[in-house]
Amino acid sequence: MMEKMIFGRYIPGDSFVHKLDPRSKLVFVFAFIIVVFLANNVMTYAFLIVFTLLVIFMSRIRLYFLLNGLKPIIFLLVFTFLIHIFFTREGDILFELGFFKIYEEGLRQGVFISIRFLVLVLMTSILTLTTSPISITDGIEVLLNPLKKLKLPVHELALMMSIALRFIPTLMDETDKIMKAQMARGSDLSAGPMKERIKAVVPLLVPLFVSAFKRAEDLATAMEVRGYRGGEGRTRYRQLEWHWQDTISLILLVAMTILLVLYRS
Amino acid sequence: MTEILSFQNVSFSYTPDQPDKRKAVQNVSFSVNEGEWIAIVGHNGSGKSTMVKLVSGLLFPQEGEVRVMRNVLTEENLWETRSNIGMVFQNPDNQFVGATVQDDVAFALENSGVPYEEMVERVHTSLSQVKMDKFLNHEPHHLSGGQKQRVAIAGAIAMKPKLLILDEATSMLDPQGRDEVLKTVRELRKEIGLTVLSITHDVEEALFADRILFMNDGKKYAEGTPSEIFALGDKLIEFGLELPFAMRMTKLFQLKGVQLAGQHMTEEELVNDLWTSNFNK
Amino acid sequence: MDIKLQQVSYAYSMGTPFEKYALFDVDLTIPHGTYQAIIGHTGSGKSTILQHFNGLLKPSKGQVHIGDRLIVAGKKAKELKPIRQKVGIVFQFPEHQLFEETVLKDIMFGPMNFGVSAEVAQKRARDLIKLVGLSEETLDKSPFDLSGGQMRRVAIAGVLAMEPEVIVLDEPTAGLDPRGQREIMDMFYSLHKERQLTTILVTHSMEDAARYADNIAIMHEGKCVLSGTPREIFADSKTLEQYRLEPPHIVRFQAKIERLMNQPLSRICLTEEELADEVARALREGRDKQ
Numbered sequence: 001m002m003e004k005m006i007f008g009r010y011i012p013g014d015s016f017v018h019k020l021d022p023r024s025k026l027v028f029v030f031a032f033i034i035v036v037f038l039a040n041n042v043m044t045y046a047f048l049i050v051f052t053l054l055v056i057f058m059s060r061i062r063l064y065f066l067l068n069g070l071k072p073i074i075f076l077l078v079f080t081f082l083i084h085i086f087f088t089r090e091g092d093i094l095f096e097l098g099f100f101k102i103y104e105e106g107l108r109q110g111v112f113i114s115i116r117f118l119v120l121v122l123m124t125s126i127l128t129l130t131t132s133p134i135s136i137t138d139g140i141e142v143l144l145n146p147l148k149k150l151k152l153p154v155h156e157l158a159l160m161m162s163i164a165l166r167f168i169p170t171l172m173d174e175t176d177k178i179m180k181a182q183m184a185r186g187s188d189l190s191a192g193p194m195k196e197r198i199k200a201v202v203p204l205l206v207p208l209f210v211s212a213f214k215r216a217e218d219l220a221t222a223m224e225v226r227g228y229r230g231g232e233g234r235t236r237y238r239q240l241e242w243h244w245q246d247t248i249s250l251i252l253l254v255a256m257t258i259l260l261v262l263y264r265s
Numbered sequence: 266m267t268e269i270l271s272f273q274n275v276s277f278s279y280t281p282d283q284p285d286k287r288k289a290v291q292n293v294s295f296s297v298n299e300g301e302w303i304a305i306v307g308h309n310g311s312g313k314s315t316m317v318k319l320v321s322g323l324l325f326p327q328e329g330e331v332r333v334m335r336n337v338l339t340e341e342n343l344w345e346t347r348s349n350i351g352m353v354f355q356n357p358d359n360q361f362v363g364a365t366v367q368d369d370v371a372f373a374l375e376n377s378g379v380p381y382e383e384m385v386e387r388v389h390t391s392l393s394q395v396k397m398d399k400f401l402n403h404e405p406h407h408l409s410g411g412q413k414q415r416v417a418i419a420g421a422i423a424m425k426p427k428l429l430i431l432d433e434a435t436s437m438l439d440p441q442g443r444d445e446v447l448k449t450v451r452e453l454r455k456e457i458g459l460t461v462l463s464i465t466h467d468v469e470e471a472l473f474a475d476r477i478l479f480m481n482d483g484k485k486y487a488e489g490t491p492s493e494i495f496a497l498g499d500k501l502i503e504f505g506l507e508l509p510f511a512m513r514m515t516k517l518f519q520l521k522g523v524q525l526a527g528q529h530m531t532e533e534e535l536v537n538d539l540w541t542s543n544f545n546k
Numbered sequence: 547m548d549i550k551l552q553q554v555s556y557a558y559s560m561g562t563p564f565e566k567y568a569l570f571d572v573d574l575t576i577p578h579g580t581y582q583a584i585i586g587h588t589g590s591g592k593s594t595i596l597q598h599f600n601g602l603l604k605p606s607k608g609q610v611h612i613g614d615r616l617i618v619a620g621k622k623a624k625e626l627k628p629i630r631q632k633v634g635i636v637f638q639f640p641e642h643q644l645f646e647e648t649v650l651k652d653i654m655f656g657p658m659n660f661g662v663s664a665e666v667a668q669k670r671a672r673d674l675i676k677l678v679g680l681s682e683e684t685l686d687k688s689p690f691d692l693s694g695g696q697m698r699r700v701a702i703a704g705v706l707a708m709e710p711e712v713i714v715l716d717e718p719t720a721g722l723d724p725r726g727q728r729e730i731m732d733m734f735y736s737l738h739k740e741r742q743l744t745t746i747l748v749t750h751s752m753e754d755a756a757r758y759a760d761n762i763a764i765m766h767e768g769k770c771v772l773s774g775t776p777r778e779i780f781a782d783s784k785t786l787e788q789y790r791l792e793p794p795h796i797v798r799f800q801a802k803i804e805r806l807m808n809q810p811l812s813r814i815c816l817t818e819e820e821l822a823d824e825v826a827r828a829l830r831e832g833r834d835k836q
Contacts, residue, residue, distance in 0.1 A: 134364035166364050169406040174642075180602050181643040184635040185704065186627060186659025203655070206645035210690065218359035225321050225352050226362070226420065227344060227376040235378050237371035237388070308723045309695055355721075409588055436721050439588055439750045441790075466723040505725035510795055517822035523829060532799060540806055543829055 010132050016245065017059035018130045022139030024246035028253055029127045035253070036116055038260040045115050047263070051256055052119045059126050066125065073121060077114055084110035133165045138238050155231030163219070171212065178207045268335055269428050269460050270320060271296035275329035277315055289315040291483040292329070297428065302454065302461040304471040306494075307480030308505030313464045316480075317432045320462070321352060334427060348377055351421025353434040357413035361405040366397060369405070370420045377424070391423040392416075394456065395449050411442025415449055422453065429453075431463040435470060447473065468495075468509050472530065479504075492530050511535045547632060547711045547744065549576040549599055553608035555619075556594055560606055568594040571608070572770045574763055578711075579742045581735075583755035583776075586765030587790065592748050593638075595765065599714050599746065600633035601626040613711075631660040634710030638717045641689075641697035649675070649692075649700050650685040656708040667707065674703040679729060695726045702730070706737075712744040713737075719754075731758065752794035756780065756816040764789060777814045796821055807832075 012018075017025075039045050056063060070077075088106035095102040128136070141158035148154050179189065182203045189200045272295050278288040290312045297303050307313050318324040319331050322343045331338045333346045354360045363369030370388045379387070392398045395415040405413060414434055421429055431450070435443040447470060453459045463470065471477050477494040479487040481504045487494055495501065495512055502508065508516075511529045518525055524542045529535040556569040569591050576582045586592045597603040598610050601617055609618045612633060617623045634656075637643070646652035653671040658664065675685055678699040684692070689700055698718075705713070715734060719727040735758050738745045749755060755762050755776060762779045764772035766789040772779060779786070780793040783801075792798065797814060800821055804810050811828055815821035 132364075134368075162364055163362065166361070166405065169404075170358055173406070177637065178643055180597065181635070181637045181640065183602060184600060184630055184637070185643070185656040185708065186630055187655075188627070188659075203643075203645045207642055210645075211642055215356075215359045218354065218356055219362065221323060222352075222354060222360035223362055223372075224323070225347060225350075226373040227347050227424075228372070229344065229376065233378045234375050235380060235384065237368060237375050237381070237384050239381060308725060310693060441587060441750075468724070505723055507724040507728075510799075513818055514799070514822070517818055518825065521822045521826035523822070523826050532802065536802055536806055539803065539825075544807070 009129060011061065011129050012132075013060060013130065015058060015060040015130065017055065017126065019243075019245065020130075020249060021240050021242050021246045022131050022135040023143055023240060024242070024249055025127055025131055026136070026139045026143060028249055029123055031253055031257075032123055033120060035257050035260060036120060038257070038264055039112070039116070041263070041265045043263045044260050045112055047256065047259055048119050049115065052122055055126060056122065059130050061126065061129055066122065069125065070118075070121065077117060080117060081110045081114045084113055134162055134238075137162045137165070138240060142240060155234075159231075167215070170215075171208075174211055175204070175208060178211075179204055267299040269297050269299055269301075269333070270462065271332045272316075272319075273330045273332065275316075275319060275326045275331060277319060277324060277326050279315075281327055287483060289483050290319065290326075293480075293483075293485045294329075295478055295485065295488060297460060297462055299427075299460055300458050301476065302463070302474045303476050303478060304474035305462070305464045305478045305480060306466060306468070306471050306506060307486075308466060311480040311504075312483040313480055314432065315483075317352075317430060317464055320430060321350060322346060348373075348424060349427045350430060351418075351424055351426035351428070352430045352432060353414060353417045353421060355433040355436055357410045357417070357437065358405065360417055361413055364404065365401070366392070366403050366405075366408070366416050367401045369416055370423055373420060373424050387423045388419075391419040394422065394453060395419045409442060410438045411445040414438065414442065414446045418446070418449060418453070422457070422459070428460045428462060431461065431465070433464055433466070435465070435467060443467075443470075466506060468501075468507055472509055492528075495530060496528065547613035548578050548611065549613075549633075549712065549744075549746075550574075550611040551595070551598060551605075551608070552611070554595075554598060554605040554610060555607040556598070556603060557606045567606075568768055569605075570768045572768075574770055574773070576712075576744065576746060576761075578744055581738050581745045581747070581758055581760045583747045583749060583759035583762045584765060585749060585752065585755055585762060585791065587750065590765040591768040592765045593716060594768075596635065596714050596716055596746070596748050599712070600630045600635060602635075627660065631708055632710055633712040633714060634705040634708050635714040636702055636705050636716065636718050638720055639698075640701035640705070640718075641694060643704075644689040644697060644701055647688060648685065649687055649689050652689055652700060653685075653704045653707050656704050660708060670707045670709070671703070674706050675700075677706070678703045678733065695722055698722065698726075698730070710743075712746065714746045714748065716748045717750070718747075719751075734758075752780075752792070753796070756794040756796065764791065776816055780814055780816075800824075 036048060039048050056066065085102055085106045088109050089103055091104035093101050094104055094107060137158050141154055144152065144154045183189070187200050187203050189197060189204070272293050275290055275293050276288050277290040278286065280286050293316070305313050305316060315324065319326055322338055334349060336342060338346055361369055362372045367388050370392060371384055374384045374387060389398065392401065395418050397412065397415050397419060400408065400412065408416070418429070435446050438446065450461060451473065454461065463474065465471055472491050474491060477489065477491055478485060479494055486504070487497060495508060498508065509530060511532050511534065515525060515529050515535055525538050526542050527538065529538060551572050551574045554569055554572045555567060557565050557567045559565050572595060584592050584595065594603065598605060599612065601612070601623060604617055604623060605619045607619045609616060612629050615629055644652050646655060650668065650671050653674060654664065654667040657667040657670060671685060672682060675682060680696060680699055684696070689697055692700065702718070713734070718734070719730050722730065731754060734745060737743050747754065747759060759776055762774065762776055763770050764779065771789060772785065780797045783793050786793060796816065796818055800811060800815055803825060807828065809828070811824045813824070815824055
């Protein structure tokens with residue numbers, strides 16, 4: 001099941017979007033999330049769709065792959081659509097069956113909200129698909145830097161995030177290993193009544209915690225011995241470079257915002 | 266001879282309030298000079314790991330002194346001392362801090378505030394010294410244990426340390442990984458004259474050392490060249506270690522009545538002796 | 547209880563874009579009561595193959611016989627529990643699977659999962675703790691207060707307590723000091739001899755395979771490329787080299803001596819004792835001829 005999820009997965013590549021600086025991509029996506037709410041008629045929603053398709057095209061991610069990855073959220077999409085159809089009671093009645101009526105405004109709202117939802121998910125997916133988790137962390141750290149003045153531990157948060165990311169595969173392997181070892185000792189996680197299954201989680205969780213603590217202790221020792229004393233006086237090996245492409249992508253976003261403002265009703 | 270590290274009558278106990286319990290390290294003295302390779306051997310629980318913690322300032326001795334570059338190690342000069350010591354630990358996974366190979370090598374450099382341009386140069390140089398320069402952007406879970414340990418070595422030597430400590434750095438590796446790491450260390454010693462302190466229970470690894478410190482129950486049982494230490498023979502076995510291959514064979518040959526002139530540490534010596542004592546008459 | 551793999555292939559993430567084969571057409575028969583070694587580098591597929599011996603993984607193609615049970619690719623296999631009782635696996639670094647409050651409870655965990663009464667399980671734990679070289683007082687301690695080597699022994703006792711007919715060992719001595727390594731390997735060997743316990747040792751140590759195994763299978767890039775007795779396998783160091791493996795130290799040393807003596811010894815020696823005997827005999831015979 002995990003393998004079919006694409007949200008939060010990174011696919012290496014060298015497209016225009018891949019090469020953008022994580023800062024510009026983050027700013028872009030956050031701004032886009034706000035800009036989306038400007039759209040309120042057919043014309044402006046059409047702009048949004050075209051714009052999203054353009055970004056998808058530039059990221060060179062196969063459309064099929066993206067749509068396939070949307071499967072897990074189809075339920076949500078249908079659900080929001082239906083809510084609007086059923087509960088908006090404005091405009092002309094398009095369809096009537098007993099007390100069940102579909103209004104023009106309901107259909108309009110349903111379609112618009114679904115599009116809004118879809119482009120948001122697609123855009124954020126493209127962000128995570130084209131940017132390695134560690135670059136995203138770097139980007140967030142630099143963008144949040146001004147908040148250091150407010151005593152927000154920006155460096156520490158970023159380091160925690162990058163270490164967590166680095167250990168995810170290790171801990172996944174470990175979970176698999178311990179699960180197999182306990183299954184070989186007759187423990188069964190996948191069958192039996194709920195009470196039994198909950199009991200079977202203990203032999204998995206205890207070793208996992210013990211090992212995670214051991215790793216954390218080792219890692220802390222290794223970091224201390226390698227001279228880690230917090231963010232002060234530290235230099236950065238990972239440098240971010242702002243290119244003309246980054247400026248262009250932000251100009252594009254501004255242009256689209258202007259279009260939306262002009263054409264919204 | 267410049268002294269890099271020394272222990273002066275060092276004792277340490279994890280339970281200082283219970284004086285009747287055996288101390289983890291008891292009255293140990295030794296020194297490491299520039300350019301030497303010293304191996305500390307002993308079975309699990311002989312006090313080896315505690316000694317490493319005392320060198321890196323994770324623990325401080327209750328009696329005696331630890332000196333690094335002739336300065337007594339204290340809380341005050343701890344961080345300065347640490348920049349002079351590179352360490353590689355046992356578990357390859359648990360010391361890999363960076364997201365990729367180059368990030369990990371840069372970690373200690375970042376901590377000590379090395380400027381960006383110099384950092385890039387040092388990362389590349391040290392990675393090519395351990396022959397991992399083709400793996401710059403690899404993530405740790407795509408590397409073998411031996412490769413991860415070589416990255417850890419690169420991270421240590423990027424700081425140009427006076428001393429490299431290998432804390433059972435090969436004990437979790439397969440034979441291939443072990444050979445890779447030991448070969449890397451031998452080459453580095455030739456190239457940059459690195460001083461090495463290795464903690465191990467692998468006798469074949471200890472054979473590479475100039476001097477061996479043989480620990481048992483927290484005490485220094487013996488210190489000497491590999492041939493002096495392995496001449497202790499059965500004592501080593503009694504304390505949970507084994508003899509090098511060539512020595513075991515020499516003993517067996519003598520037991521079965523094969524003529525040999527003496528004891529041998531290496532296969533070459535043994536084969537030569539077999540030849541001169543039995544054929545070349 | 548025989549174990550038989552017939553043309554077994556296994557792919558991870560089957561049916562996704564990330565599908566990756568780890569085993570290709572592996573045929574392997576392990577008759578009851580034998581000591582089988584499986585050797586290969588990291589990534590050769592040896593840890594994938596071992597999970598087929600008790601149904602933790604089901605083949606993507608081919609079939610696996612475990613005693614009278616048959617697991618066929620593509621078919622649902624129900625009730626694998628009885629198999630898991632009969633085939634015990636000691637995974638690499640088994641101390642990571644300990645979780646109970648006391649050593650005793652942890653050793654009893656396996657057998658009680660298979661329906662053994664608490665009384666019997668407790669008795670087994672008392673017998674086994676001595677067998678693995680720990681004192682009976684250890685039973686009341688928390689496993690997390692023990693040293694790494696002692697934890698390893700407790701974990702091994704926990705698998706043996708299931709009283710399996712087949713025991714699979716995945717690098718059982720990794721990370722132990724030389725004495726610990728020898729004690730653990732000798733213990734499994736005497737169990738194998740005394741109780742006719744079928745033993746499958748998955749390892750990269752040629753030395754252990756030479757010393758203990760009746761049969762050796764060599765794995766390379768997901769295929770079983772060589773299989774035979776230790777002497778057969780080690781006679782051909784050229785072939786081994788193709789798979790980036792070399793014969794055990796003792797066999798390489800024998801080759802050196804043979805070159806020196808300019809005559810082959812009468813057999814390939816698998817242990818240091820054997821080689822010393824053979825060399826002494828060859829020298830005696832040489833002297834007698836003169």
